[in-house]
Amino acid sequence: MSDDVLLRATNVVKEFSLRSPGLRQRATMRAVADVSFEVRRGETFGIVGESGCGKSTLARCLVQLMAPTSGSVTFNDVELTTLSRRKLRPYRRQMQLVFQDPYASLNPRRRVGDIVAEPMRVNKTGSESAIRARVLELFELVGLDTASIQRYPHEFSGGQRQRIGIARSLSLNPSLVVADEPVSALDVSVQAQVLNLMADLQERLGLTYLFIAHDLGVVRHVSDRVAVMYLGEIVELANADDLYAAPLHPYTEALLSVAPELDDGTQAPRERIVISGDVPAPFNRPSGCAFRTRCPFATDHCAQVAPPLVELTPGRFVACHYPRNHSTASA
Amino acid sequence: MAVFILRRLVSAILVMFSISILVFLIFFATPGVDPAARIAGRSATPQVLAQVKHEFGLDRPLPIRYGLMMDHLFIKQDLASYVNVGDKVIPQIEAAAPVTLSLVLGAAVIWLVVGVAGGVIAAANRGKFIDPLIMFLGIAAISVPAYWLGQVVNLITQSKLHSSIFSWVPPSGYVALSSNPGEWALHLLFPWLTLAALYAGIYARVLRAELVNALNEDYVRTARAKGLSERRILLRHALRCSLISIVSLFGLDFGSLIGGAALLTEVVFGLPGVGQLTYTALQNLDLPVIMGTVMYGAFFVVLANAVVDVAYGFLDPRVRLA
């Protein structure tokens, strides 16, 4: 059963403790609250949520850039959270990150060829000539001019820099690439190029993606399965097509209903659900269901009992006492 | 806000305490050095050495020695110099402090007014000739060493032109504010200007850079879109935000100057301030005095820092909560 599971997160919690002079005692901020899911080999698992929902923190906990407060993360059935730094190293190589800001994530003083070669040099994967050959191969793979390896990051456009970031992440032949908002800083035309490139690379190299973004359209486009996060929790998890066709959680439903779409006058007008208010501060979580303060369907029950993430129909998980579209989903 | 101030003052006291321990350890616990010999001075007799040993408890454990030391410094205030036998340290500092305070306060007023005005005028006239002119004057004022500038001023006002234009300039020295305010100001006028020149130059340049940054901020664009006048945008929005860094700079400069960093100016103009006192003590290796002035200097630096932080809270609302 777990043969096809590459990465499994079980009850992952990440808390930060904050202290401000205004507050007497330390406040605990639950950035990731009890998150469980699995990423299957070869798929793209999308995580979508608004800013502050904990999606980036979760990604960092998964690749062990940050130690989760509790919970377990397994990679190829190996528990990562208990490994020493040293023992973790081979697994780290197999999980690479691609960051949001292609301007900030590349060292401006180094030549791009060296930036791409660095992980290989640090890990001593081979002779210098082998590494150089590999850099050229990677540049070709991501569609960059191999003659440009001697240049510096500032000589490249945003899209090209993101390609450099992707080339670097692929240098150690990872099996999992965690992409944290990889295209949100790019112009739309360039964003499409990078998304297409990522799709090509996945096909050619058999990569598994964990794709994190706030843009519903982008996540829909790339993902096989999607998890929706709100205030550190997964509120809904399903196959992308099902989730987008008939969202079960009121939050997902509202998100989808307000995502701007192109209206050329031929579609039937949508019903927009504009939820009011702001996301509550993570150190001030509402009791019961985290979304209840903004949910149009919340009842007293929601304030008392936090709904667990349950599998409503095979493969469709939702954390809501009153799931929406339930009849359509099961029909 | 009151809680914020209180917290800041408590932490200042803690810092002072740590500094006193540090100073104490440097003077009394440096391995291989006999503190008694240091305190007693170069040509001390065995009787004096024994007296020093007893007085400072040098044969007793460190914490007790620290206690005795602080007792001499702050409670009995009878720490005395052995180089100039009988001179008590604390009264010396008490006598020197008003001189330094007068010098630094007056200079601070001048450099703040000149520096802020220079920075604002330069920033408001970017691209015109007056901006580089002010910046040049600023760098010139920074580059000229205070002791040289002081000597030149002395040369001109006291000898070369003393018989003509500067006949009203009194001889160097200090007259207490309480005895004659007019003479006080007259005696300090050129020391003020000399000391202020350097800082006015620095402040003008720093403020101009801050203002130019601020003028590129989004909130300035918003202010323009609101239809406010350029003058109001510069003074009420850009300057108000830039003052935050000027205030922190000022606190540090002011504290260290009060603490004795105005030494060169004091020496050149013959002002018997804390800097002068330290300078003489260092020349004579007069350890008790050095220790006293170091503690005094540290006190003002820490105090100035605390005041800056409180001022920060007033100037920048974000600090109050965070």
Next chain:
Amino acid sequence: MHAVDGLSLSVGRKEVVGIVGESGSGKSVSMYSMLGLLREPNVSVTGSVRFEGREILGLADREMRVLRGRDIGMIFQDPMTALTPVYKVGWQIAEQIRAHQDVTKAQARQRAVELLGEVGIPEPHRRVDQFPHEFSGGMRQRVVIAMALSCNPKLLIADEPTTALDVTTQAQILELMGKLQDAYDSSIVLITHDMGVISEMADRVVVMYAGRPAEIGDRRAVIRTPQHPYTWGLLGAVPRVETKRSRLATIPGTPVSPLNVPTGCAFAPRCVHRFEKCDERPVLRGDGHLDACWLSSEQKVHLRAGTLEIGEGA
């Protein structure tokens, strides 16, 4: 360098005109320069800008100031930095009111409280005395909107008003802007890179590329039958929530820098349909729905169908 080159645009009363384009397309610069918000000494604007029939380009700063803030309000992209951090929000709104109207401090403050209430800020009486950092991003944008509306402007210029905001907050702000536009009868110029936002709000669309207008037309017409290959790419490149396509249509290359706009059609180097004629700069042509492309209408229909096939094919 021509950041903006040959843009002609008119905004009718109560009309919402969307200006869409990628970074460097000159969409913000064009508006800022018209309003005299660009302070660089080496910026020059030529042409004519008329507001209610009156030429405003070249107005003295003093006269321009009266227009800005009173007749023309502005909303900016990043609400986190758009407010002066050291003043209370109510003070900042009152400051604008008092710059244009002869009212007392108390009256201006009262108006600020009303405005904050109107833009949907709960407890405006209390919030009026808070500092910007005590507001969330969405709430700050509401404050900026309240400020822009404070003198009942006839024209509102919104520069990427929702780009820095989350989806749910974006929806709140767009809804609010729509509501306020009805209430205040103002015209809006909406600058954005997001065709989706344009589709939600605008009556008319101007597509800009390299500082030049590539296409101008009714919102639905531009979305349904885009005429310029750049617009095709722009529409095809955006992943949508309603349909899944396996590949996105892309525009090769990167947006051209305003420093070296090619002679001829600015889009030609990235255009797969370019031909000899494109060495010459195209003019905006058309009847109501204008575009700057040398292709004939038949060619456009034919080629666009081709792009769609590539975009939606397996």
